[in-house]
Amino acid sequence: AQTVTQSQPEMSVQEAETVTLSCTYDTSESDYYLFWYKQPPSRQMILVIRQEAYKQQNATENRFSVNFQKAAKSFSLKISDSQLGDAAMYFCACYGGSQGNLIFGKGTKLSVKP
Amino acid sequence: DGGITQSPKYLFRKEGQNVTLSCEQNLNHDAMYWYRQDPGQGLRLIYYSQIVNDFQKGDIAEGYSVSREKKESFPLTVTSAQKNPTAFYLCASSWDHGGMNTEAFFGQGTRLTVV
Numbered sequence: 001a002q003t004v005t006q007s008q009p010e011m012s013v014q015e016a017e018t019v020t021l022s023c024t025y026d027t028s029e030s031d032y033y034l035f036w037y038k039q040p041p042s043r044q045m046i047l048v049i050r051q052e053a054y055k056q057q058n059a060t061e062n063r064f065s066v067n068f069q070k071a072a073k074s075f076s077l078k079i080s081d082s083q084l085g086d087a088a089m090y091f092c093a094c095y096g097g098s099q100g101n102l103i104f105g106k107g108t109k110l111s112v113k114p
Numbered sequence: 115d116g117g118i119t120q121s122p123k124y125l126f127r128k129e130g131q132n133v134t135l136s137c138e139q140n141l142n143h144d145a146m147y148w149y150r151q152d153p154g155q156g157l158r159l160i161y162y163s164q165i166v167n168d169f170q171k172g173d174i175a176e177g178y179s180v181s182r183e184k185k186e187s188f189p190l191t192v193t194s195a196q197k198n199p200t201a202f203y204l205c206a207s208s209w210d211h212g213g214m215n216t217e218a219f220f221g222q223g224t225r226l227t228v229v
Contacts, residue, residue: 006156009154035217035218043202043222043223044220044222044223045204045206045218045220047217047218050217091156091157093157093218095208095218100145100162100164100170100210101147101159101162101170101172102147102159102162102206102208102218103159103173104149104156104157104158104159105156106154106155106156107156107157
């Protein structure tokens with residue numbers, strides 16, 4: 001069974017500063033994918049960034065980057081130059097290739113202070 | 115436009131009734147998922163399907179049922195056996211072939227309330 005753990009229920013960051021959201025996972029799959037999703041108050045889920053487990057290089061998307069530590073099963077999200085529009089719930093997720101299921105963590109609520 | 119559509123947006127159910135939530139996608143995705151979202155619980159997987167006429171239970175399948183008769187459609191029935199059905203339900207789909215996967219695309223969600 002796959003599990004995804006987000007240990008920070010809430011985080012806060014000052015506008016223009018950098019914040020890191022933590023995520024650990026556990027899976028028996030050798031081939032898997034990791035994702036960070038954003039859910040604003042509209043509740044529409046938006047993909048932020050994805051990482052293929054077989055790739056050693058950390059994924060980046062503009063102000064968003066990950067620190068993927070495969071041996072430690074850690075997948076943290078770094079948001080640089082935080083903006084007011086970044087305020088949302090952030091969910092970490094793991095997809096297991098052979099099982100075909102997509103499991104989410106409980107989420108981290110990010111607040112951005114002006 | 116391609117996308118995934120859930121309906122209705124709001125749904126009210128009397129206790130003891132079954133109710134079906136609709137999920138349709140025109141993205142030609144193989145895999146479809148149903149999640150339940152409660153405050154502080156994140157997204158919990160109810161059922162998922164990788165191919166037509168096949169589906170698997172997720173972590174909280176009790177009291178729910180699904181069907182996958184068409185690639186485009188994956189309806190979720192909340193039965194009277196589900197003791198606490200009031201929640202926000204999200205449907206998602208993704209391209210899934212041989213273990214390779216793209217990101218999941220989500221519908222707008224259905225808010226179910228038991229009255």
